[in-house]
Amino acid sequence: MTERPHLAVIGAGPAGLxxxxxxxxxxxxxxxxxxxxxxxxxxxxxxxxxxNARRPQALHHQWRTWERLRDSLARHVDAGxxxxxxxxxxxxxxxxxxxxxxxxxxxxAQEDPVEVRADAVLLxxxxxxxxxxxxGWTLPGVLTVGGAQAMLKGSLxxxxxxxxxxxxxxxxxxxxxxxxxxxxxxVALVESADPKAFLRRTRAFAAQPGKVAEGAQYAAQLLRxxxxxxxxxxxxxxxxxKRLEAVTVAALHTDGRVRPGTERRLAxxxxxxxxxxxxxxxxxxxxxxxxEGLHVHVDDEQRTDVPGVWAAGETTGIGGADLxxxxxHIAGRSVAARLTGAVPxxxxxxxxAKSRTRxxxxxxxxxxxxxxxxxxxxxxxxxxxxxxxxxVTGGAIRKAVTGLGAGDVRTxxxxxxAGMGWCQGRMxxxxxAGLAGCELTPSRRPFARPVPLGVLARAGEAEDDEHR
Amino acid sequence: xxxxSPQNLADAHPEPAFTxxxxxxxxxxxxxxxxxxxxxxxxxxxWRTTRVGATPRGVFCGIGVCYDCLVTVNDRPNQRxxxxxxxxxxxxxxxxxxxxxx
Numbered sequence: 348m349t350e351r352p353h354l355a356v357i358g359a360g361p362a363g364l365x366x367x368x369x370x371x372x373x374x375x376x377x378x379x380x381x382x383x384x385x386x387x388x389x390x391x392x393x394x395x396x397x398x399n400a401r402r403p404q405a406l407h408h409q410w411r412t413w414e415r416l417r418d419s420l421a422r423h424v425d426a427g428x429x430x431x432x433x434x435x436x437x438x439x440x441x442x443x444x445x446x447x448x449x450x451x452x453x454x455x456a457q458e459d460p461v462e463v464r465a466d467a468v469l470l471x472x473x474x475x476x477x478x479x480x481x482x483g484w485t486l487p488g489v490l491t492v493g494g495a496q497a498m499l500k501g502s503l504x505x506x507x508x509x510x511x512x513x514x515x516x517x518x519x520x521x522x523x524x525x526x527x528x529x530x531x532x533x534v535a536l537v538e539s540a541d542p543k544a545f546l547r548r549t550r551a552f553a554a555q556p557g558k559v560a561e562g563a564q565y566a567a568q569l570l571r572x573x574x575x576x577x578x579x580x581x582x583x584x585x586x587x588x589k590r591l592e593a594v595t596v597a598a599l600h601t602d603g604r605v606r607p608g609t610e611r612r613l614a615x616x617x618x619x620x621x622x623x624x625x626x627x628x629x630x631x632x633x634x635x636x637x638x639e640g641l642h643v644h645v646d647d648e649q650r651t652d653v654p655g656v657w658a659a660g661e662t663t664g665i666g667g668a669d670l671x672x673x674x675x676h677i678a679g680r681s682v683a684a685r686l687t688g689a690v691p692x693x694x695x696x697x698x699x700a701k702s703r704t705r706x707x708x709x710x711x712x713x714x715x716x717x718x719x720x721x722x723x724x725x726x727x728x729x730x731x732x733x734x735x736x737x738x739v740t741g742g743a744i745r746k747a748v749t750g751l752g753a754g755d756v757r758t759x760x761x762x763x764x765a766g767m768g769w770c771q772g773r774m775x776x777x778x779x780a781g782l783a784g785c786e787l788t789p790s791r792r793p794f795a796r797p798v799p800l801g802v803l804a805r806a807g808e809a810e811d812d813e814h815r
Numbered sequence: 816x817x818x819x820s821p822q823n824l825a826d827a828h829p830e831p832a833f834t835x836x837x838x839x840x841x842x843x844x845x846x847x848x849x850x851x852x853x854x855x856x857x858x859x860x861x862w863r864t865t866r867v868g869a870t871p872r873g874v875f876c877g878i879g880v881c882y883d884c885l886v887t888v889n890d891r892p893n894q895r896x897x898x899x900x901x902x903x904x905x906x907x908x909x910x911x912x913x914x915x916x917x
Contacts, residue, residue: 382898394847395848398827398845400827401827406821456891487861487872494897498851502853504852506855507855507860529824589861738867738870
């Protein structure tokens, strides 16, 4: 028996899992690397094993899909066709002459290096949440919508007793109902989108009856938990001294400006806030993959323009778990065909390709509806901290833009240090771009996460020695 | 836990709780929880002050991206509280500034 070709999949969320299962079922040996202790990614984040949750599905959607993926992965692992490396924080993928080397950090402090060689790489690195600043957003008690969900799903812990969920996007609904079901008093769901905008996209939404039914279920749950739904509203300020005590919300005009006189204060100890998602593209960028706007460009087979590198899921454009599953499946099948020397036959994945088309249209329609309030930069006062890491204020950024002529994120960073801290501009990037009046562009970070200098100095040494 | 708690919702039967310390004070933690989840469950929302403004910070992104929840665990500074799982006897210390000053 000839040895199976080897694929490294980075990310064990819906896209990475679907790809792993599809590739392993079609003659490929797969190494799945992920930073978490258990597979699932953010969408299927599992409670820690020690919590012995007998009904984790109470916190989840599409649980049967997860069970299918989990069981298939286990079968391929048992058969020796897949390896799942947990707690592996990938910081760099290196393209060598005849293979790829995936560099990861492991151990309690993520300081010990591990290298995995593979014939091909599939990037399923997912996304993270975008939060646009407003006064008080750095107060303890204010966290991202996804962060609240991660604590709920992963640690079965709730963030506070009285919460407001705010911002815009499809994530606000499950998090509001999830927190309410878990015993949190969710005072209000504050969504900046205009419900009338959904009516204007009726055709796109009607093409996804399942999704519409899901939305109706959430609406019923909001009612049941007495969560007040405030659409075309925004949080204008979070209040508190050492921690969050209340938020002020206000209604929005149709043009996206705050309607004066509509401000009201809601007492809460938690504000879960988010304005959509951004794709993780660092690994793709250092590999030289072409980006399209903020996401990785792929062809019909989910191939990037770098030979041997595939990508699927949020990293190729935000579109949700169902789209990630379809893309992952197609990517896995394509890898299997290409690496085993077969001619890929798209008829083999026609169903997934059809879902991919429909779901991309659906997510484009959602994108046009879920928009942050047009006035969001006006909400940033001169003393609002915009860069959370380097503590750079809105005033300092405005001074760099209007006083010193900075017209892009990079120049603002050089002048103010905004984006130079631990998170490398992931949190403040969208806000800095908004204040500078430019489009957010990929940041070209050399590595996907902080790396100890000693690890960096020794990376690839072993392989170089082999070639000497 | 109350009827509407997340543990009841997920029908969780966690292994016996253990204690850890936050600046020497004992806190009860549930096995499997991250530092951030345990602290938040104990009513603590902040465990760091910033370098410049000395303002309090706690968990923000919750998935390891923003580095706002940095904390000192067993004398190792700048650990992401939202990712690090707790173990019995862990000594958590609130962190001031860079975390290397004390």
